[in-house]
Amino acid sequence: MRFLRYTTILGLVLVVGASSAAAAVAQPARGEDDGRGDVVAVQPLRGLDAEAVRNTLAEAQFGTGDVRFGVDTYQVLYRTIDARRQATVASGLLVLPRSGERQLRVVSYAHGTELNRTDAPSMWRDGWAVAPALTYASAGFAAVAPDYLGMGLGPGPHPFLNVTTEASASLDLLRAARTVAAGQRRVLRREVYVTGFSQGGSAATALGGTLERGADDWFRLGALAPVAGAFDVRGVELPALIGGTVAPPYNVGYTAYLVVAWNRLHGLYQRPEEFFAAPYAAKVERLYDGVHTGEDLVATLPGTPEELFTPHGLAVLREPSGAFAAALAEHDASCDGIRAPARLLVDRADEQVPVANSDYCAARLRxxxxxxxxxxxxxxxxxxxxxxxxxxxxxxxxxxxx
Structure with missing residues (x-):
C-alpha cells in the first residue's frame, strides 16, 4: 500500500495519449452481463529497449539484473462487471517482451493501494506503478496489471479491498490481453502465474481461486506468489490498524478507506456522523473519490482512530457484525483451498501489514x-x-x- 505519494493533480485525469479520450467515454449500457473481457480500446504507451527498461527500473529502485529484452506497453480498456454484476469498463496495463517468442508465459500482477486514479499502472505516472510488470516482461513473460474498478480509466469510486471485483477485473483483463496479444501475433499460454503486492495480495489469491475453479475456458492457475498481503483483515489487519501496531498516517488512512468503500457496498452507516467524529465526518468521504491524494489525506485526517471515529464506529471495527462481518468473511476467505503451488512472500520487518496475515493464508492454502x-x-x-x-x-x- 503506497497511497502517501504527494502528487499535485488538481483534477481528474482520464487520458494517457490523445486517442484515449474517446475510449474513456465508451461505456456499455448498464444491465448487460455479457462480453466480459471484450476490448473497448487499446492505447500503445511506451516502447522501451532493454537499456531503457533498466533505467526505468533503476529510477524506481527495482532490480535490473534480470532484464533480457526490451518491451512494448499498452493501456487496455475492456468490459467487465461491477460489484453488483452490472456491466462496466476497466483499464489495465499489458506489457509484451521483445523476445521473438510467439507463445508467452503470463504473469498477472495486482498493485498495492493508491488513492488517486492516475496512479494506477496503465496511467504510468512514474516507474513505481509499472516496475513489476516491466520486470516480468523484460524477463520474457507477458505481464498484465489491472488498474481495478474505479482506478485508471474506469468510472465510479474504487471498491477498496473488494476481492470479488478485484478478481473479476483481473480475469477480464487477462481475456482482453489475450485478444490484444493475438493482434501482435503473440499467444498467451494457459498457465497464469499470479502475484500482487499488499492490497494486491488478496486480489491475487482471489484471482488464483477464480482461475483454479475454472472460471475461464482458456486460462488456468499455474502458481501463486502474493507479496505482503492483508489476507486476514478481521483477525490481524484491523486490530493492527486500530490497536496501535500500525503508525500514523497509515492506521487511520487505511481504516477510513475500508469504511468509506465498504459503506458504499454494504451500508455500514446511513450518515457519516454515525461512524466518524466531528469535524472529520464532513470531510472523510470525499478523500476517497479517486481524485484526492495522499497529501490531502495527511492534511485532513487526525493521527489516531480514537480521534477519527465515534465510539460507535470504533465498537463496530472492534467487534464486526451483520453485513460488515459477512463482507470481512468473504475477503478473508480468498486463500481457502487453492491447490496450486504457492509462496507467500513477506518482509518480517513490515510495519504496515503484519506477517501474521501471510501465516493465516498459508494455513488455508493446500x-x-x-x-x-x-x-x-x-x-x-x-x-x-x-x-x-x-x-x-x-x-x-x-x-x-x-
Missing amino acids: SAAVVDVGTHPYDGSAHLGSNITGTTAALAWFRQLG
Missing part, C-alpha cells in the same frame, strides 16, 4: 510456504521495499517453474 524476502526499505518503509524484493523473488521462482 501447498504454500511463507518466505522471508529480507528487508530493503523504500522511502523508509520495509513494507514498500517488500514489493521490490518480493518481485525479484517471485520472478526467480516463476522462471524455475518453466
Whole structure:
C-alpha cells in the first residue's frame, strides 16, 4: 500500500495519449452481463529497449539484473462487471517482451493501494506503478496489471479491498490481453502465474481461486506468489490498524478507506456522523473519490482512530457484525483451498501489514510456504521495499517453474 505519494493533480485525469479520450467515454449500457473481457480500446504507451527498461527500473529502485529484452506497453480498456454484476469498463496495463517468442508465459500482477486514479499502472505516472510488470516482461513473460474498478480509466469510486471485483477485473483483463496479444501475433499460454503486492495480495489469491475453479475456458492457475498481503483483515489487519501496531498516517488512512468503500457496498452507516467524529465526518468521504491524494489525506485526517471515529464506529471495527462481518468473511476467505503451488512472500520487518496475515493464508492454502524476502526499505518503509524484493523473488521462482 503506497497511497502517501504527494502528487499535485488538481483534477481528474482520464487520458494517457490523445486517442484515449474517446475510449474513456465508451461505456456499455448498464444491465448487460455479457462480453466480459471484450476490448473497448487499446492505447500503445511506451516502447522501451532493454537499456531503457533498466533505467526505468533503476529510477524506481527495482532490480535490473534480470532484464533480457526490451518491451512494448499498452493501456487496455475492456468490459467487465461491477460489484453488483452490472456491466462496466476497466483499464489495465499489458506489457509484451521483445523476445521473438510467439507463445508467452503470463504473469498477472495486482498493485498495492493508491488513492488517486492516475496512479494506477496503465496511467504510468512514474516507474513505481509499472516496475513489476516491466520486470516480468523484460524477463520474457507477458505481464498484465489491472488498474481495478474505479482506478485508471474506469468510472465510479474504487471498491477498496473488494476481492470479488478485484478478481473479476483481473480475469477480464487477462481475456482482453489475450485478444490484444493475438493482434501482435503473440499467444498467451494457459498457465497464469499470479502475484500482487499488499492490497494486491488478496486480489491475487482471489484471482488464483477464480482461475483454479475454472472460471475461464482458456486460462488456468499455474502458481501463486502474493507479496505482503492483508489476507486476514478481521483477525490481524484491523486490530493492527486500530490497536496501535500500525503508525500514523497509515492506521487511520487505511481504516477510513475500508469504511468509506465498504459503506458504499454494504451500508455500514446511513450518515457519516454515525461512524466518524466531528469535524472529520464532513470531510472523510470525499478523500476517497479517486481524485484526492495522499497529501490531502495527511492534511485532513487526525493521527489516531480514537480521534477519527465515534465510539460507535470504533465498537463496530472492534467487534464486526451483520453485513460488515459477512463482507470481512468473504475477503478473508480468498486463500481457502487453492491447490496450486504457492509462496507467500513477506518482509518480517513490515510495519504496515503484519506477517501474521501471510501465516493465516498459508494455513488455508493446500501447498504454500511463507518466505522471508529480507528487508530493503523504500522511502523508509520495509513494507514498500517488500514489493521490490518480493518481485525479484517471485520472478526467480516463476522462471524455475518453466
